[in-house]
Amino acid sequence: MDKANSRQTLQKSIVFNALHSLKGHLRAEDIFESIHKDFSQISRSTVFRILGELVKQKKLLCLHVPYGALRYDLRTDEHWHFQCKNCMRIFDVPKTKHLQPPKMEEMPNFEVDECSVVYLGLCDKCLAKAKKAK
Numbered sequence: 001m002d003k004a005n006s007r008q009t010l011q012k013s014i015v016f017n018a019l020h021s022l023k024g025h026l027r028a029e030d031i032f033e034s035i036h037k038d039f040s041q042i043s044r045s046t047v048f049r050i051l052g053e054l055v056k057q058k059k060l061l062c063l064h065v066p067y068g069a070l071r072y073d074l075r076t077d078e079h080w081h082f083q084c085k086n087c088m089r090i091f092d093v094p095k096t097k098h099l100q101p102p103k104m105e106e107m108p109n110f111e112v113d114e115c116s117v118v119y120l121g122l123c124d125k126c127l128a129k130a131k132k133a134k
């Protein structure tokens with residue numbers, strides 16, 4: 001392995017370790033900041049590039065959510081999400097059989113690659129707070 005290659009492998013494992021220790025649904029910025037604390041020589045663009053590569057290799061899920069920036073999720077099996085409109089936290093929702101995304105029968109010339117479902121509402125903590133305030 002040449003020098004550039006081994007450096008890339010090292011950077012990749014640093015990003016992967018950060019994802020594992022941070023857990024959850026992370027913004028690229030959070031991932032970069034956590035890495036930057038220990039490895040200031042790794043640039044923001046390097047971290048973002050590696051995240052993109054991991055998504056392409058299906059080792060990481062890239063999640064578009066209605067509120068805030070893109071999130072990265074280490075859980076790559078098919079699952080849905082819930083986002084709290086108040087604290088903006090994201091929760092995993094187990095995919096249930098009875099809730100299937102509608103088929104695109106009306107659009108036969110379109111091809112669907114993936115389908116992501118994000119429920120919106122208030123999480124348990126925010127709901128409890130809202131009830132107390134009433």
Ligand SMILES: [Zn+2]
Nearest residue numbers: 084087123126
């Ligand atoms: Zn909340």
Ligand SMILES: [Zn+2]
Nearest residue numbers: 073075091092
């Ligand atoms: Zn998730």
